Amino acid sequence: MKNLFAILSIIAFMIVLSISCKKSWLDPPPENTRIQDDSTFARPENATRFVNACYAQLNDWNEHVFSWIGISSITSDDADKGSFPGDVGADKDQMDNFTYTATSLSPSEVWSGNFVGVGRCNQAIDNLPRFTNVPQALRDRLVAEAKFLRAYYYFNLVRCYGDVPLVDSVYSSDNIEQIVGLYTRSPKSEIYALIIRDLTDAAGALPVKSAYGAADVGRATQGAALGLLAKVQLYQKNWAAAIAASDQVITSGEYSLEPDYALLWRQTTENGRESLFEVQAQNGQEGWATGGYSETQRARATVINGFNGWGFNSPSASLEAAYEPGDVRKAGTMYFAGQTLWDGAIIDIDAANPRYNYKSYSSMTQETNYDGWFTGKNIRILRYGEILLINAEAANEAGQPGKALAALNQVRARARGGVAGVLPDVTVTAQAALRDAIWRERRVELAMEHDRFFDLVRQGRAGTVLRAQGKNFVDGKHEVFPIPLNQIIVSQGRLTQNPGY
Template sequence: MNKSIINKTGFVALLAFLFMGCKDLDLTPENVYTDLTYWKTTDQASGMLNTAYSQLFSSDYFFYNEAMSDNAYSGRGDQAGSTSLASGAYDASLPRLKNEWNDCYRAIKTCNVFLDNVDRVPNMDESLRTRMKAEARFIRAFQYFRLMTWFGDVPLIKKDLTIVEAQTISRSPREEVLFFVVTELNEIVNNLPVNTEYGPKDKGRITKGAAIALKARVMLYEGNWQEVVNACSLLMDNTSNGTYGLFNSYEGLFLPQNENNNEVILDMQYVPLLRTWSNFFDLAPLSVGGRVNVMAPTQELVDSYLTLNGKRIGEAGAGYDENDPYVNRDPRLTYTVVYHGYQWKEASGDPKTIYIKPGSDPNHNKPEMDPNERNPPDEYAPGSSKTPTGYYIRKYYDPTHAANFTSGLNLILIRYADVLLMYAEAKNELAKLDEATWNRTIRPIRVRAGFTDAAALNYNSALTQEQLREVIRNERRTELALEGLRIFDIRRWRIAETVLNGWAHGAKFGPANEDNGYIRVNLRSFDRTKHYLWPVPREERNLNPNLSQNPNW
């Protein structure tokens, strides 16, 4: 796992940069990285760019953003603000808002400092300088895309700011930020290598394909369907923009031995012992070493998985049995969610059965058992440290993990399956989804998932555009489940006001007289008049009165 973009030089630069204390629109001392004595070597410039890479995104947001949606629930604490955001019980003082704002602007500052100063480096290979500038501009555009998606209007900063400027700048209109993001991506695309041009030591760097795919995602969120088609086509029809395809195993896609495969377009690179994440310590079943459960899948997510003949569980002829609900289902369910009776596979050894249904563990209250072992670790129990929904997470489990589930497994931000799904959605919204489009997008995704029934794989010409819309949306949900994208989909589709109002549920381990026995997990509320945009963080507005506030906050 050779990931030299997070090398010693970059790590030292990161520590120094963070030690200076970036915060509040980057009120950082200007006497180190803008000093003429710093920008003397290519290695120094690389160190600054590597810092920007390390600030691209965080594992906490990657995982816990899912609990902001109807796919998962964070039941212990308020992980990355997800519980408050999902329930609608927050205001402008919520720490997650300030943290997201500052994280983005910290990365933007790093990119601006790099771009303001990289031309000072003498004797630098000009093609490398051009490429590195494009990488920094991509990371900066990625951060602005995050900011405008959450907050709408945000300050658009294209150069390193003085302290006075940072304390007086105003929010730029969202349309201006959007124009900047798209323009940046258009301008840098031809200055970036394709994925096959990077050698082993540079795997994980930003590519031409990543710039195209990010533009497709930006256009998707804008509902600019023709531009989505145009961007996705560049990756689907033209290998001069990169060589991408579906990896041959859905399960294997998320395993460490298959990192940097041709489905990965953009990811967060990790290095065992140097840059790691350990979120699974609080996601895995307790019987396999989990500490406590802080986030668990919902019944709503589980119910979204089709039966093997391509039908929803409530459809006639689906073959769904509520008393044996996990058989005859989309194989991706097993690779994503841990349910009662799950066969948990380790890197070696026999599978371990996960007992979640109350009273089901063979060791439950056996008198010959040690008293400390009579309370089975995974059986659902309200108010315990176990799963609050009756489910645990499997996707992104690293069988090669170190102590406390510490992992160097890369976390994928954009992959080729998403490109196919974006293309299918856009073609349908343009009323142009035909059998040929289906066979290039949904069909191969389902084949890779493990479907074999013709009814699940073949295009159904009898479906209306609205019915196809629901098929594609559900396919996005199950294919990309627990990858942090659902919250953005339900917001751009404007269905958050529906799916985030009312009870989120867990497995059928609750009182029979309440919601047919499905656990009531969390009562949620989404106000369509305000919650589609986050409020500007209160602390930022206290520091800078020129920052206006979003409607109804």
């Protein structure tokens, strides 16, 4: 299962190069240029390899590891930078304090990682029709997988930077007009339109989760496409569309809540009943991908086997205080200095930070794929608990409080951990009060899962909430991140900067 996506042998054209390596804006990055060698398409197995390369980018350091943690979590009120002051050239301090600039590491790496992903997906979408020796049904499914992944990469980009270049095909190296498009920002409304089209197409062509065999577990499914579509529609305040897409997931019979919240983050529940989509760890390739995700957030203190983590992305005191008494999700979200964990690992009482991210923790002794430094644990991207909260929020905004409460209270019921008298059902039906209850629930249910900052922005309260936590958030500026300066230089000014940077 874990080695599913480790096939990259055809990809000389997909060497991970950032645009900044180019000497001229007229020299497009290799993942965006058309393949001229027809021999590639004579081998049917290469069709799947095109799409496997799209998945492989999910494991890139620039995609889900250090810089993504900085942009999506350390910026929020759920997390502090962690580690110790000044570590890693102050980049994560800058993210924590909103003092980053157009030359900062995190915005640059996240831009590069996601656009490489977009380029790989374009290669797959454009080239799969050339595999006439592959059954049409398989080609259609593979195109749908690539469209799902392109939508995912673009969703990250549009949330981070707003207007970005809309690159939806591979280009001929001699077509100047097309190459100019690589370095021209399109309105975010056009980016969202592409995302919605891609996810709608994908949902119509992908199989349901249970239809995949063991060898294909972890590939994109109809439920994953519908779930991400529901989330995108929520961001766009298309309430009816968000309800429709999330309803399809809920009524599909393919998903349910994992009874024990803390078990969601163990290897034993990977791709389980609650999972819509995960980044798949790869045997022998954990290193700086999924393993790096865990290691950068592991406690910076001696544990039972004497191995130290980096200690970044430490859950904040504000997050700890957000949990109601008896909420089992707190223990399934953070662990503490002096604590003995489920696998016997002991966190030093003198650890550099008081709290660490439980959801990223991978056991060095009790979980598989241990290679001496890292464990190979999947990164959870989208799960059923979030789908219920999307459904609740959209229903409330659409004037359907009864429907909203039904979905919301399913999530709260699990958080009781089987204990009566704690976390009572929410009963309020006034729209504003129910909205607040749903937003509070979303925070504690999805804490440290890389949504909180983006949630605060879309809810229009990022400045108020983050300044109250001592962060230097400036309204009209920090809702998005700077376009990397090296990209602007390479484009010779065709890429414009976001306001305030």
